[in-house]
Amino acid sequence: MGEVFVRSSLVPVLLILTVLPLFLSITPSIAWRPWPNHYNSSDLQFGGSKKYEGSSEFVHLKYHMGPVLTANITVHTIWYGTWQKPQKKIIREFINSMSAVDSKRPSVSGWWKIVQLYTDQTGSNISRNVHLGAEKNDRFYSHGKSLTRLSIQSVIKSAISSSTNPLPINPGSGLYLLLTSDDVYVQDFCGQVCGFHYFTFPSIVGYTLPYAWIGNSAKQCPGVCAYPFAVPDYIPGLKPFKSPNGDVGVDGMISVIGHEIAELATNPLVNAWYAGQDPSFPVEIADLCEGIYGTGGGGSYTGQLLDGHDGATYNMNGIRRRFLVQWVWNHVVNYCSGPNALDQ
Numbered sequence: 001m002g003e004v005f006v007r008s009s010l011v012p013v014l015l016i017l018t019v020l021p022l023f024l025s026i027t028p029s030i031a032w033r034p035w036p037n038h039y040n041s042s043d044l045q046f047g048g049s050k051k052y053e054g055s056s057e058f059v060h061l062k063y064h065m066g067p068v069l070t071a072n073i074t075v076h077t078i079w080y081g082t083w084q085k086p087q088k089k090i091i092r093e094f095i096n097s098m099s100a101v102d103s104k105r106p107s108v109s110g111w112w113k114i115v116q117l118y119t120d121q122t123g124s125n126i127s128r129n130v131h132l133g134a135e136k137n138d139r140f141y142s143h144g145k146s147l148t149r150l151s152i153q154s155v156i157k158s159a160i161s162s163s164t165n166p167l168p169i170n171p172g173s174g175l176y177l178l179l180t181s182d183d184v185y186v187q188d189f190c191g192q193v194c195g196f197h198y199f200t201f202p203s204i205v206g207y208t209l210p211y212a213w214i215g216n217s218a219k220q221c222p223g224v225c226a227y228p229f230a231v232p233d234y235i236p237g238l239k240p241f242k243s244p245n246g247d248v249g250v251d252g253m254i255s256v257i258g259h260e261i262a263e264l265a266t267n268p269l270v271n272a273w274y275a276g277q278d279p280s281f282p283v284e285i286a287d288l289c290e291g292i293y294g295t296g297g298g299g300s301y302t303g304q305l306l307d308g309h310d311g312a313t314y315n316m317n318g319i320r321r322r323f324l325v326q327w328v329w330n331h332v333v334n335y336c337s338g339p340n341a342l343d344q
């Protein structure tokens with residue numbers, strides 16, 4: 001009896017009305033938008049009252065012939081700023097959980113199986129193996145405490161060209177994850193994005209490397225980027241969920257890291273799997289399912305989640321830990337799915 005299905009109450013419509021206008025005007029090129037961003041805003045009014053989980057009528061996800069990550073995926077991490085050991089451990093164990101074979105269901109590896117459903121031109125699937133690669137500590141904020149999208153590339157450049165333990169250069173199957181500590185501001189953080197992915201420019205970095213940035217929002221905007229483990233102050237009566245690993249900022253990052261790695265695998269050079277007419281504003285497999293973590297999710301409702309004995313909320317198991325990770329688009333069935341779906 002470790003798990004009980006809960007969380008079927010709707011977040012008040014007030015929340016939708018208050019928060020939505022903030023995000024409607026935003027169209028960053030490759031970015032995770034912090035709030036559920038659905039394409040037909042009138043759908044939001046239906047919230048949990050219909051089976052939403054993405055709406056296949058409006059989604060035309062296409063393959064644009066570019067490469068996807070079919071070889072073993074190695075995630076090289078740059079810890080920028082001040083990181084505690086237990087924080088690093090939560091994130092490492094999440095990444096290692098993606099290809100763990102023996103986690104209890106519903107599992108992070110079950111979630112990664114949905115990403116594996118995507119193929120390249122030759123019919124090769126995304127790799128089932130995701131490994132942690134090398135790590136680099138950038139403890140002294142080499143490029144300051146406020147980064148731009150371009151200076152992020154300089155941070156990566158420094159990490160791969162450092163005179164001591166440089167990160168390996170691994171363009172075909174390496175992903176570079178830049179994680180910034182809670183005292184680092186990154187351009188558009190909180191107001192528009194909680195993380196994003198792209199690839200580095202040879203003119204800055206010397207190579208084309210797929211990378212993602214994800215920030216720890218604990219001090220700057222947990223109600224936005226670590227939702228639902230923190231809630232915006234201006235919404236009275238809305239209670240945060242208890243986070244599964246005891247660190248609101250890092251537990252909130254986990255879903256964003258999952259989002260970005262899923263998209264890096266299926267669209268590493270932004271010419272493979274995405275929906276939308278405009279390649280400078282691709283809508284990718286995790287964008288389509290933002291804010292959906294369980295059956296019935298959509299609009300402002302997270303969907304059916306799991307409750308641990310300790311009262312923490314999560315939706316999947318990994319190695320020794322539990323995590324809350326958003327669902328991704330399943331192009332075989334044409335809706336968002338996750339390992340905790342009730343109809344599986």
Ligand SMILES: *[C@@H]1O[C@H](CO)[C@@H](O)[C@H](O)[C@H]1NC(C)=O
Pocket residue numbers: 040041042043
């Ligand atoms: C938006 O959704 C509503 C209700 O589901 C539907 O009636 C309307 O036609 C949709 N609008 C667009 C632009 O698809």
Ligand SMILES: *[C@@H]1O[C@H](CO)[C@@H](O)[C@H](O)[C@H]1NC(C)=O
Pocket residue numbers: 072129
């Ligand atoms: C890919 O990963 C698997 C599982 O860890 C390992 O057995 C295999 O040797 C790796 N393949 C390559 C080419 O590194």
Ligand SMILES: *[C@@H]1O[C@H](CO)[C@@H](O)[C@H](O)[C@H]1NC(C)=O
Pocket residue numbers: 113116117118119125332
């Ligand atoms: C590979 O992708 C195809 C097409 O989506 C799918 O039918 C198949 O099950 C996938 N294989 C694996 C091992 O995930």
